[in-house]
Amino acid sequence: MHERPEEDVRRDARNLEIGHSAMRWAGDHLEIEVEERDTRLFNPIHRRVAGKVRVYPEALNRTSFALDPAENHIWHCMAPRARIEVEMEEPGLSWSGTGYFDHNRGSEPLESGFNMWHWSRAHLKEGAVVCYEGERGNGSLFASAIRFDRHAEASHVELPAIAPLPKSKWWVDRRTRSEIGVAEVRKTWEDTPFYARSELDSKLFGEEVATVQESLDMKRFASGVVQFMLPFRMPRKPA
Template structure:
């Protein structure tokens, strides 16, 4: 991984009963780290973390950055501090041992348990998000099952999941001003929409449909569906067959990004989608950089 680069693995899921949601992101060269940015981004591995967010009853949020000495990895295993991600045969197993961080509250609750992701379809193809291929996205498993067994908080559930990987050779804000992303499971396969504005002002937009076997196929972009701005006034945009979508829950509402659960329509099907909107100009602002350490602590040693 070059200086200034990054790599992350992302999982999201919604429980079968709709009560719970989850995102887990393993970052090497954490793109949203104020410490990585201040350091000049010379050593990506020295800024790594496992971000765990549980939504719904007994919600938790953890993102503690760790140094190079706390990271070990090989072809099938990645350990970041006391947490670990590993491929065990055909299963992605995530062992979580973290602490949550709440503003104005010094008491940190444990966030620990095991999450297992069972891909139902695998996609071998990765896609560049810019002409120079400085930023690459790879939807690894557009459709998967998940088992969540948390001991703290004490919640257990099963549901449908999604798994992807992003990597880059430069800071995210060097490539993009904004982006909007969404994914939705269909009766067979899934659909993913990506669009935004690059740092040079050029626009990009695409939609991919993944079949039941995981094979991707470009499809026509559905009409734009405007969503209400988040409480932090982040502009949210998605795509829908009829140009209309509804925010069911806002999972994350921050000064520079929002993650939401939507009711939408793709390929003639009513779907539940996960959607993200990101404003990298907001992220790079001095005020946001000042605020971030209160939410994202760094553990030394």
């Protein structure tokens, strides 16, 4: 919840520590320890946010995918399907359910490589499917659909039809893919001037599915207004 200086980041092959929070592989699962303070705007009392999240992959995928021809941006879906357990100390909440685990890495800032992207993920009866598309910084377009079987083996499949979505409250353009070209926003979880993340009802490969979808506008992110606002939502703080 805070940006931290380089010296507060520590990592090795199995561990990542950022300030007082950490992620580490613990046998058959990924354990995430959260120790932070919330960043409610205009509120001087920043509550403690602390607890553990455990991610148990059903299977691990070892294949990464380049999002641009120069391979400056790499996406890796490590666990297309997973079981998660959440145990928070503060606030006192706990739950379990299904999850997903991926990460992006690159040799340049995202705003240098992309103008916009749309991403979605849905669990199927067996495996999962991820649709990725957008516009790179040079104006070229990219789009792909990747299906993962129950062993997390990946294969490129035909892209479902484009399903337009209403703009977010901040007027971020959104779109997804659905077998009949129609999808419905069930709930928007995060809505910012440059990013929206939502839950959708859609249809993929003959199945009615709940889809997690995100749209990211990097031109907006790089604008002076948004860059001025970011420290209020994600302040820089030493450990």
